[in-house]
Amino acid sequence: MGGEWPVGWTRMPLADTGKWLSGGTPSTANAEYWDGDIPWISAASLKTFRIAKSDRGLTELGARSGSRLVDAGAVLFVVRGMSLKSEFRIGVAGRRVAFGQDCKAIIAADGIDPVFLAHAIQARTSQILSMVEETSHGTGRLDTERLQEIEIGIPSVSEQQRIVAAHAVIERRIAALERETQKRASVLEALVAARLHRYSGISGTLRQVSESIDAGITLGPQRTPRGNVAEYLRVANVRKGVIDVADLAEMEEEAKDRPRYELVVGDALVVEGHANPEEIGRCAVVGPKESGLLYQNHLFRVRFSQVIPEFGMLWMNSETVRSYWKTRCATSSGLYTVNREMLADVPFPKVRRSEQDELLRVWRSGLCIIRQMWLRVEKLRVVQHGIMEDLLAGDFCGREVCESLR
Known part of the structure; x- marks a missing residue:
């Protein structure tokens, strides 16, 4: 967005779009402040555009003793936290909430729709992320003064509301597709679980169907990256059925590591420990993207000898093993x-083997459909982003596209 707006729009720095407020955290040592019914929004809990709940709540006393209360319609966004390294979180309060010092709030000025304001700021995500600085603790931080200098275009209130409505049209289409995709995923999970349950009474152990079970590399000061750096998988990278390589850690590789700890396609990784008992032992299989990586000692590598790796993964994530x-x-x-x-x-x-193959055929077929549906969701998000950029720049062709999606 180049900052050129139609006649009748007002060019305005964010500093002038409303009243800016800082948040705070009441003393966690005072039980009278916490476990109330007022959502306390933090960098970690601000995950949705429509903000109405949090994993932590304050009492009235707590909200007025070190935090900040705002009513429905306040625009909240993250200004400090690890998430700022990859995303800019922003939303609009759907009810009265309190918020912490890692967030800022704007109470929109008269003549500015708060949802429009949030979308206008969100459209500047690339610019905002380029302004993120890293603190001594490694977290991201946004300088408020620099943020306030960013300019947006403000049309009439009626035009703001039409732009918000246009966004809502696409959002409803995306939400419907997401619900259908999640429903299909739940059905597939239930189907696989029912088939696996047939084998719950058959005796045997993992050691009888595996070639080896090995823990990974123990980290320490000697593993601080220096000259021979290698990427490795941590517990955070191994989710249930999926290995996430978006945020790999690095260690100093030693000569003995590759023969002992290098991962190959078909290796299954099992999580050693977790604070949540439901997450213990979650399992995922190494694919081509993960092949060649090393892994740390809080993961176990299982190499199956008599089992198709994907079948082994499904069983390790089954209710019987849970x-x-x-x-x-x-x-x-x-x-x-x-x-x-x-x-x-x-x-x-x-x-x-024939029974394993049959189950995996059903699982892979269902998974393929679900992935295609999620790809459609992602494409719609791209379309939505492009249309909103056009609308927020005063290009009304985007509205015609929205109308076609109704």
């Missing part, structure tokens, strides 16, 4: 952990 971990894992420090012997003793049925 139940096993719940009865075996204990914690004394808030972290539930798995050791190698416990992992080797995981109940694992011996299933004919």
Whole structure:
């Protein structure tokens, strides 16, 4: 967006779009401040555009004792946090909320629709992210004065509302497609779970169907990257059924590492420990993108000998194995952990190759459809972004596109 707006629009720096407010955090040591019904919005909890809830709540006393209260319609956005390294989080309060010091709020001035204002700021995401500075703790930070200098175009209130309505048209289409995609994913998960349940009574253990079970590299000062740097997988990279390589860590590689710890296609990685007992032992299979990476010691690598790796992954994520971990894992420090012997003793049925193939055929077919649907969602998001950029620049061709989507 070049900052050229139609006749009748007002060029305005963000500093003049409303009243800017800073947030705060009440003392966490005072129980009278917390667990109330006022959502407390932080950098971590600001995840949706329509802000109405948080994982932490304040009492009336807490909200007035170190935090900041704003009513519905306040525009909130993150100005400090790890998320700023990759995304700019912004939204509009749908009810009265409090917020922390990692966020700022704008109470829109008269003549400015708060939802329009939030969209106008959001459209400047690329520019805003280019302004992010890194603190000594490694988190991202936005300088308020620089942020306030950014200019946006303000049309009449009626035009602002038409632009907001145009965005809502596409948002409804996207939301409907997301619901349908999530429904298909739930149906597929239930179908796979039902098929796996057939084998829950068959005796056997993981050690009987695996070639090896090995923990990864133990980190320490000697592993600080220096000259021979290698990327590796951590617990955070291994989700249920998926390995995320978007944020790989680095370590100093030693000569002995590759023969012992290099991952190959078909290796299954199992999470050793987690604060949430539901996440213990979650499993994912290494694909071509992850092949050649190393892995840390809070992950176990399983190499199957008598099982198709994807079938092994589905079984390791099944309710039967979840139940096993719940009865075996204990914690004394808030972290539930798995050791190698416990992992080797995981109940694992011996299933004919033809049955594994049949289950995987159904699973892969369903997964392909779901991925195509998510791709459609992503394409609609791109279309939405382009249309909003046009509308916020005063190009009304975008409105015609919105009308065609109704």
